[in-house]
Amino acid sequence: MTGEDYKNGQILLIDKPLNWTSFQAVNKIRWHIRQRFNIKKIKVGHAGTLDPLATGLLIICTGKQTKNINEYQGQVKEYTGTITVGATTPSFDLETEINQRFETAHITDDLIYDTCKKFIGIIQQQPPIFSALKKDGKRLYELARKGETTETTEIASRSVEISEFEITKKALPEIEFRVVCSKGTYIRSLAFDFGKALQSGAHLTALRRTKIGDFSVDKAENIEQFISRLDAN
Structure with a gap:
């Protein structure tokens, strides 16, 4: 594949690693394409943000x-x-520390x-306060990390x-799941709301x-594999 091919347009399926932002993944790939083909400028973007603590397509x-x-x-x-019941966090996942604990003895199959x-x-x-949505021109997660938002912030x-919402494994306090959903769904919010509906609390511990659509992570490559393939051209 040539630099012109990338300029004309390619769809890359990347398996995003843990602790990377989607923006970092895009930047890394853009930089390597520019370096490999000596391209001064090329548009590269992603179709749907994944949180740093999420992996996948x-x-x-x-x-x-x-x-x-x-x-x-x-x-x-x-x-x-994986949803972990019995505790909540302000971010609805592992980005922040547990802020409240709940009973789980009543939770049956x-x-x-x-x-x-x-x-x-x-x-x-309701989207979490730790999200990429904007309020007054700033990302909510930026405000939340600075302590400028609270759980009562209006969103x-x-x-x-x-x-589809399927439970694939139960070993309380952990519940593994598979969900099929529309654009704009926050799985962290789903985990939080699920815990509340169980008359307990919950947060997302893996995603x-x-x-x-028809694109699957089974066909994706990690960033290192993409770079190796790029350099081999």
Whole structure:
């Protein structure tokens, strides 16, 4: 593949590593394409942010394919992960420390499965204060990390659609799951709301995006593999 191919537009399926931001992954790939082909400027963008603590499928578009980013972002997504019940965190995941603990003795298999069913369909969801949404021109997570937002900060709820919510393994306090959902769904918020619906508390302790539309993480390569393939051209 040549530099012109990347300028004309490529779709790269990348398996984002843990603790990387989506922005870092895009920057790394853009830098290596520019270096490899001595290109001064090339558009590179991703179709849907993954949190640093999430792994999995990141669609990265180059050149003219960046015009189609909104189309890819709008497609149905599939995730797998782990919800830990009995405690909450301000970020709804492991980015922040536990702020409250709850009883779990009453949580039965039947309660878990019955609660799952309540989240199927179109639901109202409030994004977490640790999110990439903007308030007054600034990212919410930037404000939250500076202590400029609280759990009472007003964030508009949104309608999202959960088409599948499946429990794949239970070993309390951990519950492993698979979910298929619409664009704009926050799995961290789903974990938090799920804990509340269990009359307990919960937070997300692992997350992996496995599909975006017809694109699967099974066909993705990690960043090191992409760089090696690029250098071998």
